[in-house]
Amino acid sequence: MFEVVKPGLTTTIQDLGRTGYQQYGVVVSGAMDAFALQVGNILVGNKRDEAGIEVVIMGPTLRVLADHVIAICGADxxxxxxxxxxxxxxxxxxxxxxxxxxxxxxxxxxxYITVAGGIDTPLIMGSKATYTKAEIGGIEGRSLQKGDKIAFGKPSSMVKAGIGLPIRQIPDYRSGRKIRVILGPDHDAFSGESVERFLSEHYKLTSQSDRMGSRLEGPSLSLLRGADIISDAIFPGTIQVPANGQPIILLADRQTTGGYTRIATVITVDLPYVAQMLPGNELAFEAISVEKAQRLYVEQELLLQTLSVAAGTF
Known part of the structure; x- marks a missing residue:
């Protein structure tokens, strides 16, 4: 077990999210950086979708109450x-x-702090993920507080210390990188000049960003018609553009539908780089094909499966 001595900025229990309920208006939530959480779980002998402790910018102080195997993956x-x-x-x-x-x-x-055996909290609609706005998941649907005790599940008999991700595979979250996107489904609502601007200029993350989405500041994008559309499905990485012309990249706690034009969607393998950005960091966009995005996803999946075999968790 861990005992929370200091809770940190916003420390929550997260897994890969609450799927299958968006038609009822229930958001997915889950880890902001799904790759880091999955790697952490593999390293401690868990299933990839087990819950871990998500730490944001200013981390907690945790007292260890029992000998255990852990891993810390994601931002340094x-x-x-x-x-x-x-x-x-x-x-x-x-x-x-x-x-x-x-x-x-x-x-x-x-x-992400992952622990052998996972976090022992109740499943709410099939997930342990904390969604604080609805007060569900994790520990009483809230961020961790001083005095909380976090119980662990039973670890796998295969778990052992010293297993790591190869250095060349560790993500580099530094600012300024190209974020790959698939254009659409509403990119034809923008002028050709705006689409070109979107793909050639740099944008900066603002302080108004949170788990729901990354709000960007940069060259304004002009619409050929109004910014509003009939509310439609949105996905992890959907990039909406409201009337002010400034893009918003939707993340883990995104709403289930949206009524703003969608110029593009960030591909799955690049979404962690967006989630890991801090206010003031810059990014730029690069359009790629669906087929290339799928190949990159398959490559990442093969990496995770190979690591699972090496760790004895496959």
Whole structure:
């Protein structure tokens, strides 16, 4: 178990989300960086969709109450165990009485603590994910608070420390990268000049961004007709453009439908790079084909499956 000594900025329990209920208006929620959470679970012998602890920018202080195997994957928030730096993207043993802390954000904003056996919290509509606006999932549907005790499930007999993601596969969350997108479904609602601007200029993440979406600031995008459409389905990475011409990239806590024009959608493998951006970070967009996006997704899936085999969790 962990005991929360300090809760950090916004620390919640998250898995891969609450799927199958969007037709009832229930948002998916789940981890902002699904790749990091899945890798973390594999490294500690869990199924890839098990819940972990999502840490945002300013991490918590957690007291270890029992010997266990954990992994920390995602943004580098300078994790330490009893004041000593510990490796990321690699499973390690923590001992009862030790204290896990975090420091300065170095690269990205969201990191995940995964524990062998997973987090022992109730399933709500098939998921442990915390959605604070509806107060469901996790621990009482809220962020962690001082004094909370986080129970672990039963670990796999295969779990062991020292398993890590190869260095060349560790994501680099630094600002300024090209984010690959598939244009549409409403890109024809924009002038050709605006689409070209969207794909050639840089945008900056604003401080109004949250788990629902990343609000960008940059060259305005002009519409040939109004910004409103009949409410339609939206997906992880959907890029909406309201009347002010500034794009919004929808993320984990996005609504189930939207009424703004959709110029493009961020491909699945690049979505973690958007989620990991901090206010003031910059990005640019690059259009690719559906077929290439699918190939990149298959490559990532093969990586996760290969890691699962190496860790004995496949």
């Amino acid at each position: 928030l300078s994790p330490k165990l009893d004041g000593e730096s510990i490796p990321m993207w690699k499973s390690l043993v923590v001992k009862a009485g030790q204290t896990l802390t975090f420091g300065k954000p170095v690269n990205g904003g969201y990191t």
